[in-house]
Amino acid sequence: MSLQQLKKDLSEGLAPLYLFVGEEDYFKRHYLNLIKNKLLSGFEEFDLSVFDGKKLSAAELQDALDALPLSAEKRLIIIYDLPLAKSNEAASFLSKNGVPDTACVVVSEEQPPLSDTAAEVKRFASDTGAAVVRFDPLSGAEQTDWTVRYFAAAGKKIERADAEYLASVCLPSQNAVKNECDKLISRAEKPVITRELIDEMVAPTADAKGWQLSEAVVFGRTAEALKIVSDLFTMKTDENVVAAAVYRAYCDLAAVVAGAASGKSTYDIAAASGMKEFVCRKYLPVAKKLSLKTLSACVEECLKCDVDLKSTPADKRARVEELIIKTAEIRKNGSR
Numbered sequence: 001m002s003l004q005q006l007k008k009d010l011s012e013g014l015a016p017l018y019l020f021v022g023e024e025d026y027f028k029r030h031y032l033n034l035i036k037n038k039l040l041s042g043f044e045e046f047d048l049s050v051f052d053g054k055k056l057s058a059a060e061l062q063d064a065l066d067a068l069p070l071s072a073e074k075r076l077i078i079i080y081d082l083p084l085a086k087s088n089e090a091a092s093f094l095s096k097n098g099v100p101d102t103a104c105v106v107v108s109e110e111q112p113p114l115s116d117t118a119a120e121v122k123r124f125a126s127d128t129g130a131a132v133v134r135f136d137p138l139s140g141a142e143q144t145d146w147t148v149r150y151f152a153a154a155g156k157k158i159e160r161a162d163a164e165y166l167a168s169v170c171l172p173s174q175n176a177v178k179n180e181c182d183k184l185i186s187r188a189e190k191p192v193i194t195r196e197l198i199d200e201m202v203a204p205t206a207d208a209k210g211w212q213l214s215e216a217v218v219f220g221r222t223a224e225a226l227k228i229v230s231d232l233f234t235m236k237t238d239e240n241v242v243a244a245a246v247y248r249a250y251c252d253l254a255a256v257v258a259g260a261a262s263g264k265s266t267y268d269i270a271a272a273s274g275m276k277e278f279v280c281r282k283y284l285p286v287a288k289k290l291s292l293k294t295l296s297a298c299v300e301e302c303l304k305c306d307v308d309l310k311s312t313p314a315d316k317r318a319r320v321e322e323l324i325i326k327t328a329e330i331r332k333n334g335s336r
Helices: 003-012 026-040 058-066 089-096 119-128 140-153 160-168 174-187 195-201 206-218 220-234 240-260 266-273 277-287 290-312 316-334
Strands: 017-020 048-052 074-081 103-108 131-135
Touching: 003 026, 003 131, 017 026, 017 119, 017 160, 026 074, 026 131, 026 140, 048 058, 048 089, 058 074, 058 089, 058 103, 058 131, 058 277, 058 290, 119 131, 140 160, 160 174, 160 195, 174 195, 206 220, 206 240, 220 240, 220 316, 240 266, 240 277, 240 290, 240 316
Parallel strands: 017 103, 017 131, 048 074, 074 103
Antiparallel strands: none
8 A cells, every 4th residue: 555545545534454564653653643633533542542562462452442432433543563473462363353443453563664575564464454554764855855845834945955965964764854854943043944054053963974974885976985984083983983884885785785686675685684674775776786796895895994993003084084995996896
């Protein structure tokens, strides 16, 4: 089921059972709130039940489903992180009994953020008739559109280039972007959010800069990577943390190459490597142009750098910069 269909359901009529999956928890919570607003009339203590799926018993679920709504058309039952295996009694109860007309159930999988391609998701959807909605992080253009709209709703304006810049200095998280937008809205005296205002109020964290560095390395943007290294050292970030971002980039690329070569889905690659699935999908086009041999050589250079940083008095920044340049040369000469 697409997100567009969920939006249509919100205006025309909700399904009895939804299963929210994917990696963007912000939008899961956003649409949960929209469902709440549609179904509930202010008596949440009577018409809303919220459960931790890992602790939910079949008896508790049955009690919640059997209770009649007090002031709403339907009761809303939200279950976070329900184990979807057949052996789970609450999941099994839903499979066998379904959801009555007097209730709407939303199962939101957040830890771990399952994909709609996962076997347990497909089986649960097949057994229960659940409408599966996948929430992915926004693409660059989608993020820019969202940011422009968010400021406009608050009576502020931001140019698209500045919206892109704002996302670049935040962690790759919608919550992080929203929090910085809220900060700018509350403190901005003028109606236009400018680059200068962003620089004044939004201090890039070392974690965000580390993600930027990893992405610049992955996509072969050497000049950008060197600039980020300079910024990180100016922020007095430990040199081992900076080098680790480069190492992470090549390990992630290698995981994608190896997984794709063995026919694994992006979900399976991400689950095996600890990556986010959206990162895996983003890196896949780059990975297809590189060999494991090339990436192994890059990882070896990262390990040599790690030894040097910890055992020699050499210029730490120069050594990390050398790592970026060397690995870029390896990729250039070893790309297939």
